[in-house]
Amino acid sequence: xxxxxxxxxxxxxxxxxxxxxxxxxxxxxxxxxxxxxxxxxxxxxxxxxxxxxxxxxxxxxxxxxxxxxxxxxxxxxxxxxxxxxxxxxxxxxxxxxxxxxxxxxxxxxxxxxxxxxxxxxxxxxxxxxxxxxxxxxxxxxxxxxxxxxxxxxxxxxxxxxxxxxxxxxxxxxxxxxxxxxxxxxxxxxxxxxxxxxxxxxxxxxxxxxxxxxxxxxxxxxxxxxxxxxxxxxxxxxxxxxxxxxxxxxxxxxxxxxxxxxxxx
Amino acid sequence: xxxxxxxxxxxxxxxxxxxxxxxxxxxxxxxxxxxxxxxxxxxxxxxxxxxxxxxxxxxxxxxxxxxxxxxxxxxxxxxxxxxxxxxxxxxxxxxxxxxxxxxxxxxxxxxxxxxxxxxxxxxxxxxxxxxxxxxxxxxxxxxxxxxxxxxxxxxxxxxxxxxxxxxxxxxxxxxxxxxxxxxxxxxxxxxxxxxxxxxxxxxxxxxxxxxxxxxxxxxxxxxxxxxxxxxxxxxxxxxxxxxxxxxxxxxxxxxxxxxxxxxxxxxxxxxxxxxxxxxxxxxxxxxx
Numbered sequence: 001x002x003x004x005x006x007x008x009x010x011x012x013x014x015x016x017x018x019x020x021x022x023x024x025x026x027x028x029x030x031x032x033x034x035x036x037x038x039x040x041x042x043x044x045x046x047x048x049x050x051x052x053x054x055x056x057x058x059x060x061x062x063x064x065x066x067x068x069x070x071x072x073x074x075x076x077x078x079x080x081x082x083x084x085x086x087x088x089x090x091x092x093x094x095x096x097x098x099x100x101x102x103x104x105x106x107x108x109x110x111x112x113x114x115x116x117x118x119x120x121x122x123x124x125x126x127x128x129x130x131x132x133x134x135x136x137x138x139x140x141x142x143x144x145x146x147x148x149x150x151x152x153x154x155x156x157x158x159x160x161x162x163x164x165x166x167x168x169x170x171x172x173x174x175x176x177x178x179x180x181x182x183x184x185x186x187x188x189x190x191x192x193x194x195x196x197x198x199x200x201x202x203x204x205x206x207x208x209x210x211x212x213x214x215x216x217x218x219x220x221x222x223x224x225x226x227x228x229x230x231x232x233x234x235x236x237x238x239x240x241x242x243x244x245x246x247x248x249x250x251x252x253x254x255x256x257x258x259x260x261x262x263x264x
Numbered sequence: 265x266x267x268x269x270x271x272x273x274x275x276x277x278x279x280x281x282x283x284x285x286x287x288x289x290x291x292x293x294x295x296x297x298x299x300x301x302x303x304x305x306x307x308x309x310x311x312x313x314x315x316x317x318x319x320x321x322x323x324x325x326x327x328x329x330x331x332x333x334x335x336x337x338x339x340x341x342x343x344x345x346x347x348x349x350x351x352x353x354x355x356x357x358x359x360x361x362x363x364x365x366x367x368x369x370x371x372x373x374x375x376x377x378x379x380x381x382x383x384x385x386x387x388x389x390x391x392x393x394x395x396x397x398x399x400x401x402x403x404x405x406x407x408x409x410x411x412x413x414x415x416x417x418x419x420x421x422x423x424x425x426x427x428x429x430x431x432x433x434x435x436x437x438x439x440x441x442x443x444x445x446x447x448x449x450x451x452x453x454x455x456x457x458x459x460x461x462x463x464x465x466x467x468x469x470x471x472x473x474x475x476x477x478x479x480x481x482x483x484x485x486x487x488x489x490x491x492x493x494x495x496x497x498x499x500x501x502x503x504x505x506x507x508x509x510x511x512x513x514x515x516x517x518x519x520x521x522x523x524x525x526x527x528x529x530x531x532x533x534x535x536x537x538x539x540x541x542x543x544x545x546x547x548x549x550x551x552x
Binding site: 098112115172 | 424427428431434435437438439440441442443444445446
């Protein structure tokens with residue numbers, strides 16, 4: 001990563017963020033910061049506004065109020081592709097792959113911003129273009145080997161196992177060269193083994209200097225993986241702190257005890 | 265007789281195939297039918313005609329028509345459809361019909377309603393193979409269509425930008441979230457589809473003449489072919505276009521030329537009933 005930042009500085013700062021759908025306040029005056037190099041978890045009951053928060057950060061929807069700052073730059077009003085180019089990438093709650101693309105092609109899309117865009121250099125295959133292209137191919141190979149999908153690179157992504165489909169999504173996101181990776185319930189529906197393997201993948205991603213913001217329901221995962229947790233309910237911040245604090249936080253216990261299950 | 269009809273059918277089918285490409289490509293990225301696509305076909309032909317009146321060399325006049333068509337498609341997207349991204353698809357459909365009627369009237373205002381013949385360097389020449397005479401312009405249409413198909417296939421599958429267009433066709437939001445400017449991809453798609461549509465109009469100009477409403481029926485047939493081929497499937501649209509042209513031509517030759525459209529539409533209805541996803545289409549599962 002080329003950007004020089006202290007480990008304790010904020011990579012993402014959310015200030016007074018609000019978004020309503022009809023009369024429902026999905027996100028309500030929410031403020032928090034994600035520190036550089038952290039694995040920061042967002043937890044909260046279903047419908048707490050977690051996915052809306054991700055959509056606001058990535059620019060898919062625009063807030064009614066408040067702002068989002070990434071690397072000390074206001075990205076609130078930017079288009080989703082611009083935000084991605086700033087270094088925010090994501091996976092989706094329901095895995096979203098390109099149904100007719102191979103694993104390699106899917107990850108190629110993640111590198112497009114570095115190579116594509118201009119038709120003429122691509123058409124005439126200028127030297128700069130060819131250099132960029134081979135760089136991109138190297139990065140794709142590196143990324144696919146990193147997530148363990150290099151051997152299935154020519155298979156259709158949508159035909160892989162559920163766990164591997166998630167890996168393709170992660171590889172595609174990593175190919176955009178992000179500073180911050182948003183993971184929306186990445187282990188939902190995975191079996192024990194797949195969950196364990198993904199968790200160690202997330203740690204490895206984090207060790208490469210990529211900050212992770214993760215939505216999860218699996219408390220075991222949250223407590224063992226993250227070093228900072230923000231609890232939200234009804235779009236508002238309920239509590240914040242490291243796992244050992246959140247584990248025994250009265251407001252958190254109350255919010256979760258209020259439901260039939262203690263965790264999903 | 266049989267071979268004659270076959271050649272006529274392939275020529276007609278080439279035009280339908282070129283038109284169908286435009287419908288299918290736009291469907292891919294915006295999921296709506298650009299009913300003003302027939303006017304791109306007409307616009308391209310008129311611009312070529314106009315350039316020839318100015319004594320432009322014929323190849324330059326053709327090229328100018330293709331570029332004008334691409335620009336017209338780009339413009340209607342930028343000026344109208346782009347502002348309706350969040351509107352219901354029905355609004356876009358109605359807007360497209362509106363654009364179509366306005367452009368027909370604009371063409372009539374500028375160039376008049378009298379059909380005119382676009383010049384072709386080949387029209388008055390024939391190839392003689394065995395005992396048959398084949399018009400050279402027909403051969404030109406077929407060769408150019410094949411060329412366009414090859415170039416388009418290469419663009420879509422061998423270039424990064426083609427891959428990005430494919431990605432946008434499959435999930436435009438996810439594509440944008442991976443750092444790709446979706447608006448740019450949509451513009452490129454419109455420009456390419458429209459260039460191909462304008463080329464169809466220019467190729468037809470020397471045979472069926474150029475007039476303001478020439479795009480109405482060609483548009484309808486191109487649209488039919490794109491549905492037959494499976495909406496969104498580019499090779500499917502090309503093959504279906506050719507099939508439709510050949511079927512029509514045989515219907516005209518062996519039944520009666522008055523019933524060619526009816527026969528084509530009966531086949532469309534049959535396909536829609538038996539294979540709603542089109543001949544080469546896949547059943548697309550709706551995302552929840």
